[in-house]
Amino acid sequence: MWFLDGRLDPIGGAVVAEALRRVEDELFRADWAEAKAQLGDAVSASQLARSAAQRRADALVELATRAQTAPAGARRPEPLFTVLVGYETLAGRICELADGTPVTPGSLVPWLDRALVERVVFAGPDRVVNVGARRRLFGGATRRAVQVQSRECFHPYCDQPADYAQIDHIQPYAAGGATIVDNGRPACAYHNRQRHQLARPP
Numbered sequence: 280m281w282f283l284d285g286r287l288d289p290i291g292g293a294v295v296a297e298a299l300r301r302v303e304d305e306l307f308r309a310d311w312a313e314a315k316a317q318l319g320d321a322v323s324a325s326q327l328a329r330s331a332a333q334r335r336a337d338a339l340v341e342l343a344t345r346a347q348t349a350p351a352g353a354r355r356p357e358p359l360f361t362v363l364v365g366y367e368t369l370a371g372r373i374c375e376l377a378d379g380t381p382v383t384p385g386s387l388v389p390w391l392d393r394a395l396v397e398r399v400v401f402a403g404p405d406r407v408v409n410v411g412a413r414r415r416l417f418g419g420a421t422r423r424a425v426q427v428q429s430r431e432c433f434h435p436y437c438d439q440p441a442d443y444a445q446i447d448h449i450q451p452y453a454a455g456g457a458t459i460v461d462n463g464r465p466a467c468a469y470h471n472r473q474r475h476q477l478a479r480p481p
């Protein structure tokens with residue numbers, strides 16, 4: 280006999296458990312269909328050919344067998360685990376003076392009515408992709424934010440996905456429109472061009 284006992288880290292464990300669950304589920308359906316064919320619709324879990332433990336053991340063997348079946352160089356599947364991370368956890372909360380001294384958000388409240396607020400978007404800790412000051416083109420995180428927010432070309436009858444679209448200024452840049460998320464919208468190449476042709480004075 281073989282006895283299985285081991286420890287995995289949380290992610291490795293989740294990957295193994297999910298792979299095992301999928302095969303187990305497959306075997307369960309097969310057992311259920313077989314019992315139903317023999318015993319009719321009133322079948323219950325206790326009437327299946329295998330116990331849950333036996334099915335789980337068989338699933339592990341099936342998993343190992345399939346691992347040998349994968350052709351060399353086959354594409355590896357997406358990781359079999361899902362993780363939910365709050366934005367602040369991922370990006371880290373920042374509240375510090377320009378010289379790096381941390382301050383509490385509460386200590387800033389008395390200053391707010393006299394403060395000038397500048398919006399800066401970082402890609403990673405060192406690279407600034409957007410500052411409150413105007414820039415000509417939507418890029419980096421701002422561009423992505425507009426795409427995710429709107430999904431499709433702004434034209435009501437056009438369903439070009441935003442991922443392939445250009446980002447258009449709602450209030451044109453030349454007319455003072457800022458390059459910020461709220462003034463951006465996805466426009467497919469055709470509708471972006473058409474709009475600017477219409478806007479051009481005759």
Ligand SMILES: [Zn+2]
Nearest residue numbers: 432437467470
């Ligand atoms: Zn369009």
